Structures are given as C-alpha cells and as structure tokens.
Amino acid sequence: MLGDGVNKPTGFLTADTVEEGDWAWEKLGYVATGTDGGFGASEPADALIDLVYALKAGYRQNATWLMNRRTQGAVRKLKDAEGNYLWQPAASPEGRASLMGFPLVEAEDMPDIAADSFSAAFGDFRRGYLIVDRQGVNILRDPYSAKPYVLFYTTKRVGGGIADFDAIKLLKFGE
Template sequence: MDVVDRPALDGARVQETGAAFAGFVRTGATIEMKAFTGVSGDAGGYAVPREIDATIDRALVTASPIRQIANVVKVGSAGYRKLVTTGGTPSGWASEVAARPGTATPVFQEIAPPSGELYANPSASQAMLDDAAFDVEEWLAGEIATEFGRAEGAAFVNGNGVNQPKGFLAGPTSPAGDGVRPFGTIQHLISGTTGDFGANPQDRLIDLVQLLRAPYRQGACFVMNAGTLARIRKFKTNDGAFVWQPSLSAGQPATLLGYPVVEAEEMPDIAAGTPSVAFGNFRAGYLIAERGETAILRDPYSNKPFVSFYATKRIGGCVMNAEAIKLLKFAAN
C-alpha cells in the first residue's frame, strides 16, 4: 500500500524551537529538556534559556556598580574556596662559599566567601501573559534584573555574611599599616573631624590615595555615594583648580586625583564615624563567587489570577585582599 503525503491539518503545525519557552511562560506547557538542571521539570521549573540569562547579566552590570570593578568568578557549587599567600618569601645575601640556611616560606590563608540564595518573585496576571503582543521575555528579564541588582549591590557593600555575601564595609578596620594588621582587616584613614572632612579636605584624599601601595594603584578607583561625591566635586586646590576633572571624551569616566569614581548608593552618607569613601583596586581586593545559571519556577496556583515567576541565583562575596582597599573614616580619632 502506497503512503500518500498529505498536508498537515491547520493547528498541527510544528512549533518553532524558539517559541517553547514563551509557551511555558504563558501556559505552563511542558517542554523536552536537554540540559542538566537542579529543578524538577514536573514541578514547572527549569534553568532559564541562555538568551534570557545573558540579558539578566548585562542588566546587572548597570544596577550593581561593585560587580563592574570586583573579581567575579563562576563556581559550580556553594563550597568555593580560594587560597591567598601572605608574607612573601624572604631572601638573603651570602658569599660564594658561604652556607645557605633555609628561609621562611609564605603563609597560606583560605578565603571562603559567604553565600546565599538571591531571589526575586515578580507576578503578572494571566490575562497579560495571554496577550500575544506582550514581550514576556523582556519583562521577565527586566523584573529579575532590577531585584537582583538592588539586593546584590547592597550586599557587596554592607552585607553581614549571614546567608548573603559579606560586604567590604562589614569587616573589621584598623588604622594600622600593611603587614601589621590582622589578615582580612582593612586599613582606614581618619579625616580628623567628626562627621566632616576638616581643614584642607583635598589633602585627606591625597593621603588616602598614597595609603594604597603602588602595585594596587594601577586599576584603582574611588567608591562613594552621590551625596559624598557632590561635596567632593566642589573641592579646590590652593590655586583655585577643582580636584574633580570632568571627562573630556565620550565613554571616558570623570576622574578624582587622576582615578575614576564609581557611584554606589549603598555607601553611607558622611556622618560621625562612617567610612563613606573607599579607594582601592577592587579587582584584587573583593571577590564575587556566583553560580552561572539562574533558575526560574512558574507558579500559577498560589496567587490566582496572577502567575508568579520565582527566580533564584546563588551568589557569595567577601574581601579577598584587605591591602587592596582603603577607607576614609569621618572621625576625629
């Protein structure tokens, strides 16, 4: 019996591969999974497709300024560890025939960034999701990026390290110099006046820059919030020149004493005893460890008629090298 090719009936057309995720978001339809995932497909969740995950990462760079300047590593589990050597390797001089006694070896320190699960839980009505003209993917990426950027930006600066990253302002600080402070303690410089810069404020900024050793000053930047930056932009040298130098070309940042400034609204306002200005090489000083994938769970049952999109991402962070970051503390002593 000959087989006759017949045209497919209307409604039986093959669905395009790119529409599979859109169908899941709008209706919860099950799709075949090829990639490994830690979330059960039967429960309605799976790893976000690469196109949407890339959109989220690009948006995070704008929302979380610390991510732009820190050392970001992708990890496969929450048990990430990093070894840092301290003290260097001492050497010595000897004559041609003199004995060579042993020298000390570097000391290893283990860095284990505290981590937690960052989540966002935006919702939309089923009627909105049914609207074919509505760009579901763009909306979903924007909502998740906004929440993730706000939460992680705050944690990288002030996080307490309990089920979240530990911010670089959350650890101990000391006025002691490099090589004297305990490991992990950031050096701070006193402004000389409680809650203010005091006399010759531009001199304190110069002192802060010079606290950082020369190898770290390559790639260093200032970090402060907009209120602090507004005050510093008005500082002038003795000859009347502004210490702030605006950008002269598109794409190039404005500079303070020759170094770029990063605005982080999570930095504290100038007040009594606050470390409101940071200067350092954050790529050498602060570590962000994150899982590469974001997981999303579609929940149309908990809050009818709304559909919730529960997204999670595991991320950690901590100070990696305390010598690479310096703080200006607004106190008298």
Template structure:
C-alpha cells in the first residue's frame, strides 16, 4: 500500500510539472512549438504510465487479499447442535472438497455436488469459488463497480414511471383535476456467456499447482472483459444492452465538432443531468479521451483533470469522479464518447450461479482436459434520464 501511495504522489508531482511546463511554453496563440510539444507529450506519457502502474498494483493487492482470506471463519458464538445442515450446501467444506476432486479428475467423496438446471449440465461452483470470480469481475470490470447489480432467478420486469402526476391549484368547492400518470416496463433477461480453458494432464496431476485459483482468476478475467464490452456497447441482441448504445442513456449534449470536446461541452453535459442524479454522478470515458481533456482548463484557469493521490479513489474531472474503460467509443464523428450520470440506473442482473464443467474426452488426444465456465447475465439502462451522453457532431 505504501508503494501505491508513493506512486500516486509521484504522479501528482509529475502532473504539476507537466502543467507548469505547458503554461510556460504556450505562445500568445496558445500553441506549442514542435519541440515543446514533444517534451510535453513525453511528460504526459510518464503521467499515464504511472497511472497504469498504480492500477496494476491495486489489482494485484486486491487479488492477493482475496486469495489470502481464510477458508473458514473462527467460531465467535455458541456452537450449534451437531448434525444440523449448513445454511447452504455450496458453502460446506464437503462441497468444496468434492468440487476440487472433480476438477482434478478424481471421484467425489461426499456426493454432495449440485448440478446446474441448464440443459448443458455442469456443477454449480462452491460459494467461495464464485465469490472469487465475482471479486475478479469487479476488479477488471469497471461498469460492475459503479452499476446496480442484482441476482434474479427468472426474467424480471421492472416498472418505470413514464409520466408523473401534476398538482393543480383548485378553488374552494371546485372539482379536482385528474392526473393520469403512466408506467412503462423494462425487462431484464439473461444472456449466456461461456469460456473454455484447457489444462495439461501433467499440470492437473501436480498437487502443487493451485488449480482452483488459476481457473477462478482465468474465468474472472475472460468474463470481466466480455461483460465490460457488452455493458458499454452491447447491442441487446444475444448480449446485454450497452450504456453507449443508441438505446442506452440519453444524449444530453451534442458537440459542435466531430473530433474535439470543449470545456463548455463538459459543463453542459453536467447540467443536462437533473440535480438529484448529480449527487452520485461520475464520468465514464476512454483513456484516449481523458488524454485529450488533460490540457483543458476551466474559466478560472484550473485544469479540468485532477489526479487522485488517495489509494482506491478515482481521478476527478470538474470535481466528479472519473472512470475509464477501453470499450467506450472514441471521440469521432457521430460517436458517443462520454457518459455522465448516476450509474445505479444501469442494472446488471446475474441469473442464478455460475457453473463449471470438466471435459475429459474432447482433448484427451492432446493430453489435455477442458473446463467450461458459464454464466447468465443481462445489463440495461433502466432510467435513461439518469445517465447523460455526449455525442460528437456528424462528419462533413
């Protein structure tokens, strides 16, 4: 943690130096010479590289913390009577032991494994194993960390107020004026996401190899990448509907340029969002868009982008937290490169548990064993007014 704080302070100092250099070298027309541009670009690249290293160390720290957790909690209350069933069979040590035996190709001992209700089969993963996957998803999937995540057992229909009632000033003894609020409905379904990894038989036979951790983290990485892309730009056909899809958030501001974003565009975007949503609002954009905004100043001459010097806290843009994803569209003609809003209005629905299935025969000729992981998930903007999008002008 000390190393992370040290790097954050170093990045803040590097950014201050870059701003000072930029201010000192700008000519009357606001432009830099070719030589000064090259120097500034190098300074900015150093700032971005430090940011990436901070992110890597934070991910590493989170994974280390997760993997070092105790597999059982100490008894802090009066023990229950022996012979009682655990609250969840998937949380029992016997379930985890049988699951690991299945992964390594050995026969289960306790015969307590539960199978998936899906026709594809597979064993429901132990709760601890699933928690590792979810922790990995949250670390590699920024949208999961800021959206509303629910668990459903079936398709879920969510009522949304389309219009509201209107109060009227009414004279004494006069008739009341009726209001007729209407309701729309959003449906959260489930789309299937799968991954298949192959492990050599020799590696499986090596008792020193932590198979459970490897598979959990590998599936977490793969699912996190696929999910985040869908949560950003998914079409809604066979996959979740993305925030930056045409049917996602509301276009609150259209830039006057096809490629450039101004300070006024960002201010307009902030105030296109209703005041109650701004209390928990954040920015979401691509790294290359952040790079373009680093040089912008507000009317008081302060740079819009401010690096965070506190571990675990995001950078800020105009005072609001800033998150980045590589799957957000770039700032080009007609694109939607920035979202600003309260992302609890984007719902992610996880359907039941994740499953893992072992394939013994399919890759036997290559001396390998396959493992399939599957999950069912959907994502959708439930209240569009809660997330405002910036749209670039159409190209000429």
C-alpha cells in the first residue's frame, strides 16, 4: 500500500490522486468525507455510499473494502436512517465481515483516520493492482567469505503496481 518501488513493490497509496469528479488516467480517484479527520456530522455514511458508486459497475461486483482496525472501529459505529448498523459481522467463524454488502479486509498498513488521510480504499484489487512474481529463487554460493564454511545468498524478484486506475477508489478524510 505504501511501497515506493525502491527494493519493494509500488503501493497504490503512493499514486497521484485527484477528486473523483476530475478523475484522469494514471491518477486514483477519491471521495472526500468533507470533515478533516472524520466523517461529516450530518449523514456520515454518505461518503461511503458515494465511494461505492464512484466505482463503475463492472468493478463493483468484485469490490472489497480495505482499511485498518482503527478505521474499522469508526466505520462500525455508523448507522443508517433506521438506526441499523451498516457493518455486518461475519455470520460464521470462517465468514468475512461486510460493509454495505461488500467484503471488508483488515490491512494494518493502511493509515489511521487523520486530516487529509486516505484511510479507506474500495475497489476490485484483483483487476486494479498487479503483483509480478518472477519464478524461481536465485542461489549464489560463496565459498570464500567464511572459510572453512560456505555461505549461500538467495534472492527472489517481485514487484507490483497499479494496473487499472479505474478499479480502485479512495476515501479521503478531509475537504
């Protein structure tokens, strides 16, 4: 999520962002909550609903929420107009929690809710983010460095980055 591409994959939170109304390719669109560091006082769940519908229907059918546990705690307290919680706990021990009918994944690397932070993401991450994993592990034998022992160095090449900027949307806690 936060990788800069130097000795690690590029994270999607390091991409350029733009408000959803001004969306352009090679930029991730976001929906703002309207309040720095939190949800709006009136109708706080509206930003979540706007985020769901900012994603095109083709991506929405496989979409997942992504946020850390502190953000989940704040979202879990949100209710609809009838007083029902938007968050639905898992129905079974093997099940997954859902938010507004979409599965939710806990990712501790996502930032906490703060002013102008992107603390929640929603999208089809299978289509939106590509992980490249080169097959095989390279092994280099070093018989000279630690005589009379032989050292082995192993390396594996992996990478990642945004493949489809239209498949992931962010929730910005700010204006």
